[in-house]
Amino acid sequence: MAIVNEEDIVSEKSAFIDKQCDTLKTNRESKMAKQNVYDNEGFFENFKDTRSKKINFNDCIETPILLSLLPEVRGKTVLDIGCGMGQHAKQYSNMGAKSVIGIDISERMLEYAKEHFTGENITYLRLALEDISALDDRFDLVTSSLVFDYAENLDELMRNVYRLMNSGAYFVFSMSHPMATAWDGTCDRYTRTASGERLYANVPNYMVEGKRSVKWVVKDYELYHRTFSTIVNAIVGAGLKIERCEESRVSDEMRTQYPEQFGGTLHRPDFVFFRCRKVNI
Numbered sequence: 001m002a003i004v005n006e007e008d009i010v011s012e013k014s015a016f017i018d019k020q021c022d023t024l025k026t027n028r029e030s031k032m033a034k035q036n037v038y039d040n041e042g043f044f045e046n047f048k049d050t051r052s053k054k055i056n057f058n059d060c061i062e063t064p065i066l067l068s069l070l071p072e073v074r075g076k077t078v079l080d081i082g083c084g085m086g087q088h089a090k091q092y093s094n095m096g097a098k099s100v101i102g103i104d105i106s107e108r109m110l111e112y113a114k115e116h117f118t119g120e121n122i123t124y125l126r127l128a129l130e131d132i133s134a135l136d137d138r139f140d141l142v143t144s145s146l147v148f149d150y151a152e153n154l155d156e157l158m159r160n161v162y163r164l165m166n167s168g169a170y171f172v173f174s175m176s177h178p179m180a181t182a183w184d185g186t187c188d189r190y191t192r193t194a195s196g197e198r199l200y201a202n203v204p205n206y207m208v209e210g211k212r213s214v215k216w217v218v219k220d221y222e223l224y225h226r227t228f229s230t231i232v233n234a235i236v237g238a239g240l241k242i243e244r245c246e247e248s249r250v251s252d253e254m255r256t257q258y259p260e261q262f263g264g265t266l267h268r269p270d271f272v273f274f275r276c277r278k279v280n281i
């Protein structure tokens, strides 16, 4: 086993951060005009409360499926796009990653991550997903959890991710399922019985792609809806090979135990997951 001097790691890490920050400062000034709703205090507090509850969509549904798609993490250099409060970055570090870089647009989310989910080999950077081409490094594993709904240009994002990957690297990500993002606020998310029981999901204007501005915690919560085939074609169009695809499944037991939270999952999946690989042909 190689013996590594801790001071060397720290100084290497700060040189890396200084270099990245110089590039990013210029980049941020020129390009950053994106929605940053997680820096809205009310939205942030609401998300933090929801995420810290024992029963939440992230920990109970999203994370187990995402983890099941990961390759061996030990020894890999990892980039987590839209790292939020840092739970995933910390998990990859605990799984033996060589290094983890978490990037996010939100200062509040990053502040929380730096306070609660730190690690010797974890670096958090304020960087928008639209600007990841500013990163100099190449990675063995790129991950992202529930962030790509905010990307206006998915084709470009996929091409940028591809460029950041080493040959043979993996790209594992989740995003909201198109059947969920289709909802445009013009009706209830579900058609219900008189007593409020969900009968089926409403998927209005599924074929109309583009920005959805809906009331969700804040008045104008923005995300981008695209069809399933558009997502798949963005991935393969960038040159990535799709190795696996999953849609979030919730067990009958969970649905019965927590009907309020998970009752609707019988009718449509909330998330879609892909494990992709950069394979040179």
Ligand SMILES: C[S@@+](CC[C@H](N)C(=O)[O-])C[C@H]1O[C@@H](n2cnc3c(N)ncnc32)[C@H](O)[C@@H]1O
Pocket (backbone or CB within 6 Å): 034, 035, 036, 038, 058, 081, 082, 083, 084, 085, 086, 087, 088, 103, 104, 105, 106, 109, 127, 128, 129, 130, 144, 145, 146, 147, 150
């Ligand atoms: C639903 S949270 C997920 C956070 C984290 N990945 C997790 O699973 O807990 C979405 C995250 O995406 C970030 N985000 C939204 N738009 C972004 C953008 N344009 N660039 C980078 N991060 C963005 C938000 O700040 C937030 O931290």
